[in-house]
Amino acid sequence: MNIRSASPADIPTIAALVDFLARRAEVLPRPIEVIRDTLSDWVGGEQEDMVLGCASLLQYTPLLGEIRSLVVDDCARRNGIGSGMVRALIGQARSRSIPTLFAVTRAVPFFLGLGFSISDKTYFPEKIWRDCQLCPIQEHCGETAVVIHLAEANDF
Numbered sequence: 001m002n003i004r005s006a007s008p009a010d011i012p013t014i015a016a017l018v019d020f021l022a023r024r025a026e027v028l029p030r031p032i033e034v035i036r037d038t039l040s041d042w043v044g045g046e047q048e049d050m051v052l053g054c055a056s057l058l059q060y061t062p063l064l065g066e067i068r069s070l071v072v073d074d075c076a077r078r079n080g081i082g083s084g085m086v087r088a089l090i091g092q093a094r095s096r097s098i099p100t101l102f103a104v105t106r107a108v109p110f111f112l113g114l115g116f117s118i119s120d121k122t123y124f125p126e127k128i129w130r131d132c133q134l135c136p137i138q139e140h141c142g143e144t145a146v147v148i149h150l151a152e153a154n155d156f
């Protein structure tokens with residue numbers, strides 16, 4: 001398993017991974033143009049030289065970032081790729097001095113295991129304005145906000 005920054009050659013694979021899980025409503029869709037324009041914010045998770053996972057970090061403000069589009073192919077789950085990518089994005093956030101990261105997710109136990117705690121979406125109006133307002137299922141999505149304050153999280 002190897003976690004690394006995404007490269008232009010990864011764009012079609014990342015787009016296909018996100019599209020596949022977006023069709024199952026596990027993550028929001030991301031157009032390939034958006035992936036290309038934000039490529040420096042993405043990481044890929046490899047197994048045997050194949051990219052089988054991806055995730056991105058969106059910086060909303062100097063103080064707040066979101067982990068989004070975190071996906072691992074079905075065939076590669078429970079091998080540490082997802083947690084490896086979250087740790088890599090936490091490292092990116094630290095190097096950019098972003099003190100707080102959140103995610104909106106159904107994979108709550110996964111994030112709790114990484115030191116996040118349950119929060120409330122209303123603490124993240126940036127997210128609501130950017131994504132939730134456009135979402136057809138809005139508050140019925142069954143997703144929970146989770147947050148980590150990096151100054152208090154010494155494990156990463």
Ligand SMILES: CC(C)(COP(=O)(O)OP(=O)(O)OC[C@H]1O[C@@H](n2cnc3c(N)ncnc32)[C@H](O)[C@@H]1OP(=O)(O)O)[C@@H](O)C(=O)NCCC(=O)NCCS
Nearest residue numbers: 026070071072077078079080081082083103105107109110
């Ligand atoms: C959530 C997801 C990224 C996890 O990826 P993964 O590579 O399987 O995760 P890891 O192997 O790193 O798992 C880390 C730990 O979390 C646990 N875990 C992983 N997925 C879990 C889940 N859905 N429920 C409960 N625990 C889970 C693992 O058992 C592991 O625990 P361990 O270290 O004690 O064995 C993956 O299941 C996925 O792509 N889900 C669909 C998309 C999604 O929900 N993304 C999150 C949106 S923000």
